[in-house]
Amino acid sequence: MSNLALKMTxxxxxxxxxxxxxxxxxxxxxxxVHALMGGNGAGxxxxxxxxxxxxxxxxxxxxxEDKEVTIEKPQDAQENGxxxxxxxxxxxxxxxxxxxxxxxxxxxxxNRLLDEKAMYMKTEELxxxxxxxxxxxxxxxxxxxxxxQMTEIAKALAQNAxxxxxxxxxxxxxxxxxxxxxxxxxxxxxxGMSIIxxxxxxxEIFRVSDKITVLRDGQNVITCPTSxxxxxxxxxxxxxxxxxxxxxxxxxxxxxxxxxxxxxxxYSGSKVNGITFQLKQGEILGIAGLMGSGRTELARTLFGIDxxKQGEILxxxxxxxxKNPQDAIAAGIALVPEDRRVQGLVLGHEVKENMIxxxxxxxxxxxxxxxxxxxxxxxxxxxxxxxxxxxxxxxTNLLSGGNQQKIVLAKWLANxxxxxxxxxxxxxxxxxxxxxxxxxxxxxxxxxxxxxxxSSELAExxxxxxxxxxxxNGQVTSELQRAEIVxxxxxxxxxxxx
Ligand SMILES: Nc1ncnc2c1ncn2[C@@H]1O[C@H](COP(=O)(O)OP(=O)(O)OP(=O)(O)O)[C@@H](O)[C@H]1O
Ligand SMILES: [Mg+2]
Numbered sequence: 001m002s003n004l005a006l007k008m009t010x011x012x013x014x015x016x017x018x019x020x021x022x023x024x025x026x027x028x029x030x031x032x033v034h035a036l037m038g039g040n041g042a043g044x045x046x047x048x049x050x051x052x053x054x055x056x057x058x059x060x061x062x063x064x065e066d067k068e069v070t071i072e073k074p075q076d077a078q079e080n081g082x083x084x085x086x087x088x089x090x091x092x093x094x095x096x097x098x099x100x101x102x103x104x105x106x107x108x109x110x111n112r113l114l115d116e117k118a119m120y121m122k123t124e125e126l127x128x129x130x131x132x133x134x135x136x137x138x139x140x141x142x143x144x145x146x147x148x149q150m151t152e153i154a155k156a157l158a159q160n161a162x163x164x165x166x167x168x169x170x171x172x173x174x175x176x177x178x179x180x181x182x183x184x185x186x187x188x189x190x191x192g193m194s195i196i197x198x199x200x201x202x203x204e205i206f207r208v209s210d211k212i213t214v215l216r217d218g219q220n221v222i223t224c225p226t227s228x229x230x231x232x233x234x235x236x237x238x239x240x241x242x243x244x245x246x247x248x249x250x251x252x253x254x255x256x257x258x259x260x261x262x263x264x265x266x267y268s269g270s271k272v273n274g275i276t277f278q279l280k281q282g283e284i285l286g287i288a289g290l291m292g293s294g295r296t297e298l299a300r301t302l303f304g305i306d307x308x309k310q311g312e313i314l315x316x317x318x319x320x321x322x323k324n325p326q327d328a329i330a331a332g333i334a335l336v337p338e339d340r341r342v343q344g345l346v347l348g349h350e351v352k353e354n355m356i357x358x359x360x361x362x363x364x365x366x367x368x369x370x371x372x373x374x375x376x377x378x379x380x381x382x383x384x385x386x387x388x389x390x391x392x393x394x395x396t397n398l399l400s401g402g403n404q405q406k407i408v409l410a411k412w413l414a415n416x417x418x419x420x421x422x423x424x425x426x427x428x429x430x431x432x433x434x435x436x437x438x439x440x441x442x443x444x445x446x447x448x449x450x451x452x453x454x455s456s457e458l459a460e461x462x463x464x465x466x467x468x469x470x471x472x473n474g475q476v477t478s479e480l481q482r483a484e485i486v487x488x489x490x491x492x493x494x495x496x497x498x
Pocket of ligand 2: 046
C-alpha cells in the first residue's frame with residue numbers, strides 16, 4: 001500500500017456550460033498538510049465540494065487509500081472519512097455549540113432518549129483540545145463568528161475524520177486562536193491525519209503546509225514542496241504575472257487638520273467600555289486588538305446596530321444620536337461588516353443589484369434609475385477588483401466566497417461615504433485583489449474621505465494606516481502614529497499589553 005491518502009485525477013466540472021475545473025489532479029499523502037491555492041474563483045472550493053459530495057464531477061476519478069470510491073452525496077464522503085470545514089458556515093445559529101457538533105449524530109441513551117450529558121462532556125473535551133473557553137450549552141447566535149469556526153472544527157474532529165479540509169479556517173480567528181489551530185494541526189498531523197488547507201494568507205501557508213498546489217482558472221499550475229517556493233514565486237503562480245509588493249507602507253500627507261469624528265467615553269453592551277478617539281478628515285485610522293477586544297462591537301455601535309449606553313459621538317463638532325443604521329447613513333457613516341456574507345448581501349440578487357443598492361441616489365434621476373450608469377458603475381468595479389463572474393447579471397450566491405466579499409466591498413467603496421468603517425476588509429480576498437483594495441482605500445482617503453479599518457492582519461493594517469489604536473477589553477490601550485511602528489512585533493506587543 002502506498003502512503004497516498006487521496007488521489008484525484010482528471011477532475012472536470014462545468015456549470016451551465018462554463019468550465020470551472022479542467023482536468024485537475026490532486027494528491028494527498030498521509031499525515032501531510034497540502035495547501036490548495038489560487039485566486040478568487042480559481043475553483044478550490046468547487047474541487048473540495050466534489051470531494052465532499054456537495055457537487056458531482058462531470059469527469060474524473062477519486063481514490064482513497066488506493067481504492068476508487070464513488071462520492072455522490074455528503075454521507076458518502078463522511079463514510080470515507082472526509083470532513084470539511086466550509087467557507088460558508090454550516091453551523092445553525094439557533095442551536096447550542098453541543099447540539100451543532102452532534103447534529104444528525106446525536107448520542108442516545110439505552111432508552112433512546114438523547115444523552116445530553118454525554119454530548120455536553122464530549123463537547124467540553126473537544127473544546128478543551130482546541131483551547132476554546134466556551135460553555136457547550138451556549139447558543140451559536142450569541143457567540144462571535146470566530147467561535148462559529150471553532151465549533152465547525154470541533155464538529156469535524158468529533159466525526160473521527162481521516163482527512164480534514166479546511167477552507168479558509170482562520171479568516172475569523174484572532175492571532176492566538178490561529179496559533180492554537182496551528183498547534184492542533186501539528187498534533188493531528190502527528191496522529192496521521194491528512195489535511196487540505198485553503199487560505200489566501202501567505203504567511204500561514206508557509207508556516208503550516210508541507211506542499212502547495214496552485215490552481216488558476218480551473219487548471220493545475222504547479223504542485224511542489226513548500227520549501228522549494230519563495231513568496232514571490234508563489235504569488236506569481238497564483239496571479240499569473242509579477243506583482244509589486246503592495247504591503248509596503250507609504251507615508252501620506254493629511255492636508256486638512258479637521259476632526260470629522262469624535263467619540264467620547266462610549267459604552268455599549270459588555271464589549272465597549274469607555275472608548276475615546278478622534279478621526280481626522282482624510283485619515284486612515286487602523287484599529288488593532290484581539291478577538292473579543294471590542295473592535296467589531298465598536299464598529300456596530302458607531303453604525304447604530306448596537307445601542308449606545310453612554311457617551312457621545314460628534315460629527316464635525318456636532319453631537320449626534322445614532323439609534324439605527326439609517327441615522328448613521330444620514331450622518332455620512334457606512335460600515336462594511338465583518339461577517340458580510342451574512343449581513344452584507346442579498347444573496348439571491350444579481351451582482352449588479354447588490355453593488356448598486358446604496359448608490360441608488362447617484363444613479364437615478366427623478367426616481368428613475370439610469371440603467372446605463374448602473375451597468376457602467378458595476379462593470380467598473382467588477383474590473384477594478386477583478387471580480388470573477390460570467391456577467392454582472394449572475395446571482396451573487398453562485399459566486400466564489402472571495403468574489404462575494406469583493407461585491408460587498410465594491411458596493412460601499414462606490415458609495416463614497418464621508419466616514420467609512422471597514423471590518424476585516426480583505427477577509428477571504430486573494431492576494432491580487434488585496435493590493436487593489438488597499439490602493440482604493442488610500443485613494444478614497446486622498447480624496448478627503450475618512451476611514452476606520454479593523455483588521456487582524458497586521459501587515460495589512462500597517463500597509464494602510466496613518467495611525468493605529470489598540471483595543472483591549474473594550475478600551476483604548478495605546479495610540480501609535482504609523483511612523484513610530486517599526487515592525488509587526490511592535491504592534492503585536494502593543495496589542496498584548498495593557
Ligand atoms: N453552483 C454554481 N453555479 C454556477 N457557478 C458556480 C457555482 N459554484 C461555483 N461556481 C463558479 O465556479 C468558479 C469557481 O468557484 P470556487 O468557489 O470553486 O472558487 P474558489 O477558488 O473557492 O474561490 P475563493 O477563493 O473566492 O473562495 C467561480 O467562478 C464560481 O462563480
Ligand atoms: Mg472558495
